[in-house]
Amino acid sequence: xxxxxxxxxxxxxxxxxxxxxxxxxxxxxxxxxxxxxxxxxxxxxxxxxxxxxxxxxxxxxxxxxxxxxxxxxxxxxxxxxxxxxxxxxxxxxxxxxxxxxxxxxxxxxxxxxxxxxxxxxxxxxxxxxxxxxxxxxxxxxxxxxxxxxxxxxxxxxxxxxxxxxxxxxxx
Ligand SMILES: [Zn+2]
Numbered sequence: 795x796x797x798x799x800x801x802x803x804x805x806x807x808x809x810x811x812x813x814x815x816x817x818x819x820x821x822x823x824x825x826x827x828x829x830x831x832x833x834x835x836x837x838x839x840x841x842x843x844x845x846x847x848x849x850x851x852x853x854x855x856x857x858x859x860x861x862x863x864x865x866x867x868x869x870x871x872x873x874x875x876x877x878x879x880x881x882x883x884x885x886x887x888x889x890x891x892x893x894x895x896x897x898x899x900x901x902x903x904x905x906x907x908x909x910x911x912x913x914x915x916x917x918x919x920x921x922x923x924x925x926x927x928x929x930x931x932x933x934x935x936x937x938x939x940x941x942x943x944x945x946x947x948x949x950x951x952x953x954x955x956x957x958x959x960x961x962x963x964x965x
Contacts, residue, residue, distance in 0.1 A: 797831045797845040802893045802941065802958070811841075811848045811937040813874045817915035821851070825871055825913055828853050833864065837891045839929045841936030844892050850874045852933035856925055870926075872910045875934055878919065879907035886928050888942050895961050896954060900945050902931045 800806055814821055824847060832840040832853060842851040855869045882904025889897045905923045908930060912918060922930050932942060943954055 795827050795830065796834050797827050799831065799835060799840075799844050799891050800846050801891075802943070804892075806846055806848070807843060807892055807936070807941060808939045809843060809848050810939045811843050811850045813850050814911070817873075817911070817913060821873070822913055824849070824851060825853065829855070829866075829869065832891075835891050838864070839933045840891065841933045843936050843939075850937050852930075852937065854926065854929045854933065856929065871913050872908065872930065872933075873912065875908050875910040875930070875937070877906050877931075877934065878909050879905075879921075881905050884928065886925070888928070888932060890932070890942055892936075893941065893943060893958070896943070896958060898942070898946060898950065898954070900932075900942050902928050906931060908934075 824842060828840050828842060828845065831845060832855065838856050839852065839854040842849045850873060852872045853869060855864045857863065858865045858868060880903040883901055884904040885899050885901050887897050888900045904927065905921060906927050907919060907921045909919045935942065943951065946954060
């Protein structure tokens, strides 16, 4: 089922999400709904809080390099993530389904290691780099109650507030 994505400045986006305890049918339904919602909105990543569910669940599905399409076999489901290692710096123009129409360069770690569970509660620890590392950090920020616009400089943030208000009025 496609769920409604909450957008800035909805206060729930600043809520800290809680860990999943039961890896059951309810979680699987949430993951499936998140996938449907993300694909419907042409997103490459989604955190549960973006559909107003404050649980530590995120999904990522990058475009396949060759076909430039999102293949379901590339879907990554990450539950209860903890960043265990981080190194390097990288800059990438990020966007967010909860801040529609706004894109800005954001600095992130270049490589990260993440300990997490899959949908069946099995534990994993994986190293991510490139766009995958950026996307995972962006989504983990959502789980911690943060948005990428908080990383903007004061001047850019002011510019964003102005532009965003105008965009919302135009809608
Ligand atoms: Zn986002």
